[in-house]
Amino acid sequence: MICKLINADAQSILTLVNNAAAAYKGKIPADRWKEPYMPAKELKEESESGVEFYGWIENGGLIGVMGIQRVNDVTLIRHAYVLPAYQRKGIGEKLLQHLLALAETSRVLVGTWEAAPWAIKFYQKHGFMLLSREETNKLLKNYWNIPERQVETSVVLEHKKPPAPKKTLLLKVNAENPDPAKMEIAGKIIREGGLVAFPTETVYGLGADARNPAAVAKIFKAKGRPADHPLIVHLPDISHLENWARDIPEAARVLAKAFWPGPLTLILKRLPDVPDAVTGGQDTVGLRMPNHPLALELLQAFGSGIAAPSANRFGRISPTTADHVREDLGDAVAMILDGGPCSVGIESTIVDLSHSRTTILRPGMLSAVEIGRVLGRVPLSADDPLAPPAIRASGTLEAHYAPRTPLVLMPDDSLPITLRNAIVQKERVAVLATFPAPFGHPLIEWHVAPADPAGFARDLYANLRILDALGCDRIIVQKPVGQPWQAIHDRLKRAAAGSGVDAPAT
Ligand code: TXA
Ligand code: MG
Numbered sequence: 014m015i016c017k018l019i020n021a022d023a024q025s026i027l028t029l030v031n032n033a034a035a036a037y038k039g040k041i042p043a044d045r046w047k048e049p050y051m052p053a054k055e056l057k058e059e060s061e062s063g064v065e066f067y068g069w070i071e072n073g074g075l076i077g078v079m080g081i082q083r084v085n086d087v088t089l090i091r092h093a094y095v096l097p098a099y100q101r102k103g104i105g106e107k108l109l110q111h112l113l114a115l116a117e118t119s120r121v122l123v124g125t126w127e128a129a130p131w132a133i134k135f136y137q138k139h140g141f142m143l144l145s146r147e148e149t150n151k152l153l154k155n156y157w158n159i160p161e162r163q164v165e166t167s168v169v170l171e172h173k174k175p176p177a178p179k180k181t182l183l184l185k186v187n188a189e190n191p192d193p194a195k196m197e198i199a200g201k202i203i204r205e206g207g208l209v210a211f212p213t214e215t216v217y218g219l220g221a222d223a224r225n226p227a228a229v230a231k232i233f234k235a236k237g238r239p240a241d242h243p244l245i246v247h248l249p250d251i252s253h254l255e256n257w258a259r260d261i262p263e264a265a266r267v268l269a270k271a272f273w274p275g276p277l278t279l280i281l282k283r284l285p286d287v288p289d290a291v292t293g294g295q296d297t298v299g300l301r302m303p304n305h306p307l308a309l310e311l312l313q314a315f316g317s318g319i320a321a322p323s324a325n326r327f328g329r330i331s332p333t334t335a336d337h338v339r340e341d342l343g344d345a346v347a348m349i350l351d352g353g354p355c356s357v358g359i360e361s362t363i364v365d366l367s368h369s370r371t372t373i374l375r376p377g378m379l380s381a382v383e384i385g386r387v388l389g390r391v392p393l394s395a396d397d398p399l400a401p402p403a404i405r406a407s408g409t410l411e412a413h414y415a416p417r418t419p420l421v422l423m424p425d426d427s428l429p430i431t432l433r434n435a436i437v438q439k440e441r442v443a444v445l446a447t448f449p450a451p452f453g454h455p456l457i458e459w460h461v462a463p464a465d466p467a468g469f470a471r472d473l474y475a476n477l478r479i480l481d482a483l484g485c486d487r488i489i490v491q492k493p494v495g496q497p498w499q500a501i502h503d504r505l506k507r508a509a510a511g512s513g514v515d516a517p518a519t
Contacts, residue, residue, distance in 0.1 A: 015111050018066040018078070026066060029075045029096070064091055067111060069104050079108050081115065088116035090123040093132050106135050113139065181344045183335065188212065188352035191310040199348055200314030203228070207347035208235060210324040210338045211311050213303035215276045215357045215377070216331040216474070217338050218247065218321030219346065220311070229290040229320050235345035238327040243293035244320040245278050245361075248302045249312035257298050257318060259284050264388055265366045271387045274304035276361040276379050291320050297367045307352040323360060328511055330414055330481070333358055333474045358471035359504055364392060368401040376500040378470055414474070414504050415511030416481035418443070422492040422505055431489065432457055443480040446491040458483050466497040473501060477508065488512070 018026060059080065060066065069077035077095035081088055090112055095105040109132065113121065123136055184195050199209045206228040209220050219235060221228035223246045233240050246257055251269050254261060258281035265279050283298035292298050300318075303309065312319060323331040324338045324346070332338045335351035362377030364384060371392040373381050385391035393400045423431060428444070429451050435442045436456050443458040444450070447469065450459035462476055463469050480488045490509075493502045 014070050015108060016068055016070055018068045018075075025075050026068070026078055029068075029078055029094070059091070066092075067108060069095070069099075069108055071099070071104075077104050077108050079112055081112050083116075087120045087122055088112075090116075090121065093123075093129075095129075095131075100129065100131055105129070105131055109135050179344060179347070181339070181342075181346055182348040183339065183351060184348060185335075185351045186307055188305070188307050191307045191352075193310070193314075195350075196307075196310045196314040199311050199350055200316075202347050203311075203315050203319060206231075208232065208345070209311070210332075210335070210342070210346050210349040211308055211321070212305055212335070212350065212352040212355055213247070213308045213321075214305045214355060215303070215360050216333055216355055217324040217335065218303075218308070218319075219324035219338075219342070220247070220319040220321040222315070223291050223318040223320035224288065226288045226290040229288060232320065232322060233290075235342055236322060236325070236327045238322065240290070241293040242322075243295055243297075243299060244291050244322050245299040245301050246287075246291060246318040246320050247308065247312060248300055248318055249309065249316065250302060253302075253318065254281075254300060257284055257287055257300055258282060262366055264371060267387060268364065268366075268384065269302070272379060272384075273302040274309060275302070276304070276357050276377050277301060277384075278361045278363045278375075280363060280365040280367050280374065282367050297365075299363065301361055305352065305355075307350060311350070328413055328415055330416060330474050330477050330508070331360060333471075337474070337478060354471075354475070356471060357467075358473055359500055362500070365401070370399060370401060372397070372400045376503050378467065378500055380496070380499065382496065413507040413511055414477075415508050416477050416488060417513065418481050418483075418485055418488045419513035420477075420488040420490060420505075420509045422502075422509055423489050424494075425491050428489065428491065435487070440487060441483075441485040443483050443485040443488045444490075445476055445480060445488065448491075458485060466493075466501060469493070469498075470501050473504065 062082075064080040064082045066078060066080045068075045068079075076099045078092060079090065079094070080092040081090050083089075090109070093105060093109060095108070121141075123141060184199070186192060186195050199211070202209050203220060203222050206222060206225050208228070208231050210217055211220055219232055221232050223229065223244075229244065232238070232244065248254065248257070251273055254265070254269065258265070260282050265281055268277060268279060278299050278301040280297050280299050282296060283292055287298050325331050325341045329341060330337075332341060333355040334353070335349050338346070338349050357378050360375065360377060362373060362379040362384070363375040365372045365374050371388065371390070372395060373384070373392050374395050376394070381392055381394065425446065425448070428446065432442060432444070432454075436454055439456065441456050441458070443460065445460050445462050447462055447464040449461055450457065453459075458480070460476060460480060462472055477488070490505055493505070
């Protein structure tokens with residue numbers, strides 16, 4: 014029977030360990046052995062310094078004893094003795110199992126002056142690692158405060174349990190009138206280096222303190238994104254431009270005044286103190302002030318730049334609802350602010366103003382025409398031969414925004430014949446088009462999307478997720494044509510290129 018031994022048991026513990034010592038005597042090299050095994054004084058000190066003792070009682074006698082100590086997030090197993098005559102009965106193992114269960118911490122260290130072979134076996138079976146002498150000395154000094162002389166003869170093993178999974182906090186917030194108390198909690202999480210997913214007008218972002226490289230590193234980990242891909246820094250207002258960018262051209266101020274808050278990201282030369290983790294080591298930084306009351310409230314509550322990529326796994330479809338974020342990122346994020354579906358639906362237009370030639374790196378629903386109208390000159394597109402050399406940007410990768418089902422784009426007049434062929438082949442096909450199905454068939458899942466570009470874009474990613482979840486052999490999307498559909502066509506092209514694979518191309 015296992016029981017907790019309170020301080021009053023010190024004498025019986027002492028008797029037990031001295032019995033054990035007597036039994037061991039002669040079997041352990043003399044230089045590793047000092048008598049008495051555990052002096053009463055030391056035992057008393059240990060109980061007083063917070064070591065908890067547990068014992069195994071059999072027939073009214075104490076035949077095994079173990080001690081643990083909790084120091085911050087670490088549990089130390091300091092003693093694990095069983096009288097030699099009882100070792101083969103597995104009593105020691107049961108006691109250790111009990112101690113491991115008590116150790117609710119993420120880290121357990123074992124330190125004994127001389128670990129018995131059965132105990133070493135137990136530790137190894139449970140994934141403990143024998144530490145080097147150097148590490149042992151350091152740990153013993155840090156945690157036990159044991160002088161060198163005793164450290165010499167110690168065995169320390171270390172076990173790292175995976176930390177208990179933290180649950181994501183899902184907060185519904187009224188987007189039009191965000192509750193300041195909730196935004197304060199979100200701001201605090203970001204201030205403390207945590208991740209908060211939040212809605213913007215384009216897609217949901219995965220936010221972290223842009224000045225804190227450790228917090229930014231969490232974004233890359235949660236997304237599975239290569240570390241050299243830069244992030245957009247979201248700003249609470251235009252005046253914050255000066256905190257992140259240098260040599261700001263007039264064109265940047267003109268665009269910011271015209272379109273911020275809004276779905277426009279400006280690439281500008283960065284100030285030296287912008288962390289490399291955010292810029293992917295480039296000399297530029299992407300900045301945007303989102304047009305969403307909840308995002309703006311969060312930025313106000315935090316008071317500085319929030320680095321935020323789209324809150325999806327790298328290469329996958331961007332999220333436009335809180336549920337999408339949850340599906341993709343699970344518990345990798347401390348908090349998800351649910352402000353309902355995004356209104357624009359595809360990512361911001363990225364304009365590079367760090368070169369003499371203004372270039373659109375990523376088209377968005379804010380079109381080149383509108384930007385050109387305000388600037389007084391038409392910006393180049395990224396594939397223009399006159400455009401500056403390509404900059405690394407995941408939204409400009411050939412394969413991106415991709416469902417798992419193979420996706421193809423198809424002009425609307427080829428759809429009927431393609432579908433008839435698919436039916437002959439017994440293929441199950443999901444279709445996304447702006448018009449109703451010309452005919453019905455059990456193998457065809459037809460999904461009607463809004464016929465205007467703004468509506469189509471708003472629903473695009475949610476529609477792709479729905480069609481992907483049907484598990485069809487193919488997704489066919491009506492190929493959009495014309496200037497107002499340019500950004501949508503861009504996303505669909507990349508979705509097609511990256512589709513049908515489990516791990517996205519990088
Ligand atoms: O609408 C949006 O822009 C959303 C919302 C959350 O704000 N954000 C977004 O972030 O789409 P993300 O990380 O998924 O895409 C940002 C794109 C990436 O392709 C990245 O490489 C590019 O912006 N980017 C960021 N900083 C850059 C820089 N300094 N130079 C070139 N490209 C940059
Ligand atoms: Mg993205």
